[in-house]
Structure formats: structure tokens, C-alpha cells
Amino acid sequence: MTIEKPEMIEFRDVHKYYGDYHALRGITASIRAGEFFSLLGPSGCGKTTLLRTIAGFEGISSGAVLIDGKNMAGVPANKRPTNMVFQSYAIFPHLTVEENVGFGLRRDPRSKDEKTRAVAEALEMVGLKGYGKRAAHALSGGQRQRVALARALILKPKVLLLDEPLSALDKKIREQMQLELIRLQREVGITFVLVTHDQEEALVMSDRIAVMFEGEIAQLADPETLYRRPASRKVADFIGTMNFLPAKVVAEDANHTDVEVAGFGRMHLSKDQVMAGNGGEGASVGFRPETLTILFDGQQPTDRESMGTITEVVYYGDMTYYDVKLDGTEEPMRISMRNVFGRPVLDIGTRTRVAWSPGALVLFR
Amino acid sequence: MFKGGWFKLYALVYLTFLYAPIILLPLFAFNDATVIAFPLSGFTTHWFTEMLADPTLKQAVKNSLIIAVSSAVIATTLGIFASRASTRYEFPAKGGIMGLIMLPLVLPEIIVAVSLLVVLLGLGVNLSILTVILGHVLICTPFTIAILSSAFQSLDKSLEEAAYDLGETPASTFRLIILPLVMPGIISSLLISFTISLDEFIIAFFLAGTEPTLPVYIFSQFRFPSAVPVIMALGTILVCLSILLLTIAEIFRRRGIAKSGGKDTGGFL
Numbered sequence: 001m002t003i004e005k006p007e008m009i010e011f012r013d014v015h016k017y018y019g020d021y022h023a024l025r026g027i028t029a030s031i032r033a034g035e036f037f038s039l040l041g042p043s044g045c046g047k048t049t050l051l052r053t054i055a056g057f058e059g060i061s062s063g064a065v066l067i068d069g070k071n072m073a074g075v076p077a078n079k080r081p082t083n084m085v086f087q088s089y090a091i092f093p094h095l096t097v098e099e100n101v102g103f104g105l106r107r108d109p110r111s112k113d114e115k116t117r118a119v120a121e122a123l124e125m126v127g128l129k130g131y132g133k134r135a136a137h138a139l140s141g142g143q144r145q146r147v148a149l150a151r152a153l154i155l156k157p158k159v160l161l162l163d164e165p166l167s168a169l170d171k172k173i174r175e176q177m178q179l180e181l182i183r184l185q186r187e188v189g190i191t192f193v194l195v196t197h198d199q200e201e202a203l204v205m206s207d208r209i210a211v212m213f214e215g216e217i218a219q220l221a222d223p224e225t226l227y228r229r230p231a232s233r234k235v236a237d238f239i240g241t242m243n244f245l246p247a248k249v250v251a252e253d254a255n256h257t258d259v260e261v262a263g264f265g266r267m268h269l270s271k272d273q274v275m276a277g278n279g280g281e282g283a284s285v286g287f288r289p290e291t292l293t294i295l296f297d298g299q300q301p302t303d304r305e306s307m308g309t310i311t312e313v314v315y316y317g318d319m320t321y322y323d324v325k326l327d328g329t330e331e332p333m334r335i336s337m338r339n340v341f342g343r344p345v346l347d348i349g350t351r352t353r354v355a356w357s358p359g360a361l362v363l364f365r
Numbered sequence: 366m367f368k369g370g371w372f373k374l375y376a377l378v379y380l381t382f383l384y385a386p387i388i389l390l391p392l393f394a395f396n397d398a399t400v401i402a403f404p405l406s407g408f409t410t411h412w413f414t415e416m417l418a419d420p421t422l423k424q425a426v427k428n429s430l431i432i433a434v435s436s437a438v439i440a441t442t443l444g445i446f447a448s449r450a451s452t453r454y455e456f457p458a459k460g461g462i463m464g465l466i467m468l469p470l471v472l473p474e475i476i477v478a479v480s481l482l483v484v485l486l487g488l489g490v491n492l493s494i495l496t497v498i499l500g501h502v503l504i505c506t507p508f509t510i511a512i513l514s515s516a517f518q519s520l521d522k523s524l525e526e527a528a529y530d531l532g533e534t535p536a537s538t539f540r541l542i543i544l545p546l547v548m549p550g551i552i553s554s555l556l557i558s559f560t561i562s563l564d565e566f567i568i569a570f571f572l573a574g575t576e577p578t579l580p581v582y583i584f585s586q587f588r589f590p591s592a593v594p595v596i597m598a599l600g601t602i603l604v605c606l607s608i609l610l611l612t613i614a615e616i617f618r619r620r621g622i623a624k625s626g627g628k629d630t631g632g633f634l
Contacts (some may be wrong), residue, residue, distance in 0.1 A: 057526055077529040090527035094545045150464035155531065 007069075008033040008159060009054060014063035016049055023049050024060070025215040031159075031193060031208075033068075036185050038194045038202040041212035042238070048163060050212070051195045055161050056080045068158055082150035082268065084161040089144040091136045091151075097123070098132035100147055104155045111237070122150040125184070142173045149181075153188060159272035160185075166201065178204050182327040188329075195359045199239045211235050232277025233284065233364045242286040243333040247363060249283055259363060261285055263306060267358040274363045283365040289336035291360035294322060294352050296343060301355035308333075310350045320345050324354060372582040387604055392598040401593055412598040419595070425582035426492055429563055432578060437559040443502070444554055445547075445567035451510075463510075470507040475502065478571040485572070492574030501594025505558035512557065516550025517543075549617065556614045560607070615630035 016024035031037045036328065039047035052058035053065050056077035065072045065079060083104070083115050092100050102119045110118070117189050123129055126146040131139075145165060152160055154346040162181075166174045182205055195300035203223040209222040219231040232238035233244065250266065251258040257269045265287075269282050295301060311332045317343045320339055323332040335354065339345070346352065397407035416422060450456070452464050469477060481500050482492075490496060520543065528538040546549075569578040577585065582597070586592040 055526075055530060057529075077526070078534060082530075084527070084530045086523040086527060088521055088523050090523040092523060092524060092527070092542060103528070107532055151527075151531070185573050 006033050008035075009066065009193070010066040011050070012064040012066070012107065012120075013259055014050070014053065014054050015061045016046075016058065016063060017061045018050065022052075025216050027063070027215075029210060029217055029220055033190060033191055034189050035207040036182065036192045036195055037206055038206040038209045039212060040199060040202040040209050040238075043197060045195075045212040046215040047195045047212050051084075051161050051193060053161055054080075054159065054193065055082050055084050078248070079128075080313070081158040082161055083155055083157040083159075084163065085145075085148045085152050085165045087164045088149040091139070091144050092145055093137045095136055096132065097128065097136055097139070097147055099135045100136050101132075101150045101154055103151060105365075114158065116156055116358060119150075122154040125153070125187070125210075126150045141169050141176065145169065145177060149184070153184075153190070156188075157190060159191045159193060162192060164195055164197070167196075167198070181205060189355065198319055203239070211238065213238075227288070229272065229275070229362060230286075231275050233286070234277065236286050236362065236364070241289050241334055243289065243292075244284045244286050244364075245329065246330075246334075247283045247285045249363075249365065257363060259283065259285065263326040264304075264356070267361075269358060269361070273359075273361065274365065277364060283363060287333065287356065288360045289321065289334045291356065292324075292333060292335040293355040294324070294335055294337055294346070299355075301353075303355065303357035303359075307355050308352060308354050310346055310348055310352060313348055314344060315345060319353075320344065322353065326354060368529075379531055390597055390600040390604060393594060394592070394601040399591055399594055401597070412594040414630060416595045416598045421577075422582060422595075422599070425577050425579045428573075428576050429579040432494055432497050432569070433559045433562040435498045436505050436562040437555045439498070439502045440509045440558045441513075441551060441554045443506050444513045445551065447506070447510050448513035448517045449543075452514055452520075453522075455463035460592045466510060467507045469504050470511075474504065474565075474567045481568070482571045492572055494573075494576050496572040496574070496579065497569050497576075500572050501558075501562040501565060504565070504568065505561050508561060509554040509558055512554045513547065513550050516547040552617050558609060560610075563571055 007030040009028050010275050011027045012025040014024050015022070020081055027046075029049060029343070039050055041047045052059050053070075054067070056072065056075060056079075064093050072080060092103065095103070098119055101122050102115055105115045105118065108115060119132065120129075123132060126149050128143065128146050128150065132145070133146075136144070136147065146164070165181075169177060178201060188297060194202070194205065202224075206223055208220065208222050209226055211218045211226065213234060219226060219235050221231075222230075226239055228234070230242075236242045236244075245261050245263070247259045247261045249257060250260050255271050258266060258269075259269060260266050264285075293301075294307065306326045308324040308326035308329075310322050311325050312321075314321040318339060320337050322335045322337065324335055325332040333354075392405065393401050394412055395408055395410065396405045397409040397411070398405075447463070447466060451459065457463075458459075478500065481496075481503075485492065485496055524542055524546070525538055528542045529535070533541060554596050564580055565578075566580040566584065570584070573581055583596055586596055
């Protein structure tokens, strides 16, 4: 049992128009206090606009945005209990690191000494101890990112907003910063709202994720639910890889649906595996690549088994991706296998057994 | 890569043509003769002392400086408003409005001067330094906008947003963030409008009334052959002053770039 945390941000039927363009189409959702929340979607889906309505940079056409129970209508950005880390970091180039981090303390009534101490603490928190006197423009991308974080967190906001903060970094530094952001969020306990188009980043970092398409939230759930039980084919397609197969619903009652899938036969699915939103194309079932397993000699399936032929092999070092055309199916299925010491990578054309389980798939209809 | 010879010759001829007349200025300014001709007859600083003793000249210099400084400050201030508005905000008929503001850049100056004269006289305004300033602001403003727009354009919008986000008001953000970052542009703009105003002749000639500016004075003096060496001395001082001014501006510009970490995309020098 998790204890429901109080709501920090609430969107009530938020609409936003730019002229004729309907950028936000009725967003109703809430973000809990102290959680790491991500807005995930392709570019142009409205995720950044939604983030900017929290910060107060963007007005809304109708509806309401509440922060900590207070309606933010008419409250300008400089009076909101939020701080933002910008995609470009927006480090003030004419100031030093110290002056950047302490910028928000200008109106703080504390003494100069206390402010200096606060700046030093903030720099230490983001791992930039001793960088205070440096010119801001002389920093690397990762360091700018840290300065931007320290500058926003020093004000102890109720909500920290992060607009694609890692997109400009190299892969290695990005992965390192992801973990560091998680650590930082746990340490300060502030609600983080992250905007990203990178599904992997969202899965790694978030407590909960809102997937957005065309100004609407398609699904709001924790990473595992999102990955294992995507609410629509579009969400499933956006997050990770999924194999789709046409299916035919043959029987159904209140708790179960029976489907017939070519190459797999008849399956008995429970209610939580059935999703709406196949985009009006009849029904289809989806398998994640790791829910299918290639059986090597002597291995026994835990559930069911089919035969197929390998049509493509992609070797990733720790993983191998096989495309396998199962007997009786039209399209090959992508299967991911962890590479194990002593086990060979199979060749294209190999006949192989594939184990699967009806419990792992999702039906879209 | 180039054969070199012809290009070198071309560059030499070009530079000679450009600068030889200017080099002649100090030569004759220190020459002990009223006729501007070779051979030089001897060294003297007489023309400079004569120049400094001339009360009309002093008055003209004073007028010119007042006009140039005022025009530069007013035109740059107007330029800041216009560039900020045109680069940051959308408003109806923006293209048309900006086009009209920039128009004096290409309008024949004599037409501008004559129209201003007609209007001012029609309104019963007395011609004075103020009317010249008015005219110079009109022709300097497009230049300031051209310079300042590029300065404002290169400013990342999220810098302003970051300052609001950190608790600053639009006014304090302008003062703390925007102004320091566009300062090199503002200095360029002040300098260029100062220079334009200082050597502008047509508008000053039409609108100055009884208060001649330096170029108008020089023009009027050129009718008297005996005054020519004094003009040469004056010219020498003006050239030195321009070089000094430009150097100072360039130092400021480079310092500004170094401070904000931007790339040097060229300047005056």
C-alpha cells in the first residue's frame, strides 16, 4: 500500500489556443507533492506548453492551473512558487557562476554572509564546489546544467520545472545526469516536473509519466504500467518497441476476452489486458520483444511454444535482437535476448522454438 | 593561391586613393604657407593657434558637439525601444511600421531637409540647435535600429524568462540582464549616430538658422583661401579624434564579447 501524497499541481480542463491552433485540449490531471513527474511526447504534442503554464510563461485560454491548492490565474511567473531549468540552461553569460546561482536571492532579506553560504551549499549539492568565481560562459554543457539546477533549487521552490534539460548533453553525461537528478530529487524532496521526448529518460527517472499526443494526455501512469499495459496502440508504439499482430475477438464476458491470433492460436485474456484505442483498425495484440523467448536446446517453455525462422539478427553486445517469422504469421516478430556466456548468437535462417505466454500480451481494440 | 602581383597592386592603389588625401591634411596643417601646394615651405603650428583663437569656430564646435551628443543619445534611446519592440513582440502592421521608421535611411537627405524646413517654418518654429537635433535624430534612428536589432535578436529569450522565474520584475530584468548584454550594441549605436550627426551637412545647413555646425562652418570658410590652412589643422584634429573614438569603441566591444563569452563576429576594426 502506498500512501497517497497530497496534490501539488492540478490541471482542471486546461485549454490553450494560439490563434486557431488548439495546443492544449482539455488537460485534467494532478501531480503529487514530492514526486518525479514527466511529461512525455513527440515534439509539438503540447508538453512544453503545459510546463510553461505551470511556470506562468504561458497563459491558458480556459480551465485552471492550481499549485499547492492555489489558483494561479493572474499570478505572474516571478510570483509563483516554481523555478525552471531551461533547455538552453539560460545561464547569464555576463555573470560568474556564483552570481548566477545567487541571482534569485537578490530580494532575499538574509545577510550577505548567509547568502554566500547558501550559494556555496547549492554549488556543493550539484557537485560544483569551488567553481563559484568562474565565468559562467567558460563552463561545459554538463556544468552549465548543474549551475542552472543550483540556481533554481537555491530558492527552495515547491516545484522544479525541467524543460528537456538533458537533450543537449552527450549520451554518457546524460545518463550520469539522469541518475544525479534522481538522487537530487530524493535529497531535496521537491516536486520535479520534467518535459522530455526521450521515452527511456522518462522511464528511468519518473515516478509517474503523462504521455501526451496532440494536446491531450493519452495515458498517465507509473513507468511499469505504461510499459506493460499501454492504454493505446499509439502509446505502445511510442514507448519502447512492440510487436503488433492482427487479432480476432471470438468470445467475451464481463471478465475475460477470447481472441484468435494467427500463429498463436486462441487465447483467453483477462480484463486488465484489454485496452481501447487501436485507432479504429479492428483488434490487434501487442508483444514486447522481451516477453518472447528463443528456446535453446533442451530448454522447456514455461507456458506455450511456437516454431519460427530467424530473418534478421542485430547484435548489441549485451543483447541480441532477433526478427523471427513464426509459422502461420505474416510479419516477423522482434525478440530481444540477453546474451549469456557460452551461448552462441544464432544465424539468419535458423529454425527455432519460441516460448511465449498469453499473460504478457495486450489487446487493443 | 593567387598569383599575387595584380591583387597587391590593386590593394595598394585602392588604399592610396582612400588615404592619401587624409595624409595630406596634417602635412599642410603644419606647413608654413597659405597656398596648398608642394613643395612644403617649413614647419609651423601657427594654423592651430589661429584656429583656437577663432570664436566662430569655437561656437561651431560647441554647437556640433551638443547636437551630436544629443542626437546620439535620443536616437539610441528611441532605437532601443523600437528594436526591443520589433524583436520581441508581435503587433499589427509591424512590418509597415518598421519599414516607415527605416525609410529615412534611403530617402534623399535634401528632400528630408527641405520638407522639415517647410513644416517647421509653417509651424512657426524658430530654427536653432534644437531643430537640427530633431533632423539628426530622424536620420540617425534607422542606423541605431539596424545595429540594436541585431544585438536584441541574438539575445536568448530564455535568459529573460529565467530572470522572471527567479523573482525579477520585467523592469529589473531589463536592467540586470538585457541591458548589460546589449551594451556593446548600445555603445556602437551611440558612436555611429554621434559620427553621423557630427559630419552631417545638408540638414544642419537647412535647419541650423544662425547657429552653424562644424561642417557648415567649414563649408562657409572654404570660400576664403586664407582660411584653408586653418581648415587643414581642424581636419587633422578631427581625424585623430575619429581614430581615437573608434579605438575606444572597439575596445569596449571586444571587452563586451569576452565578458559574455560570445563569438567575435567582426566589428569596426
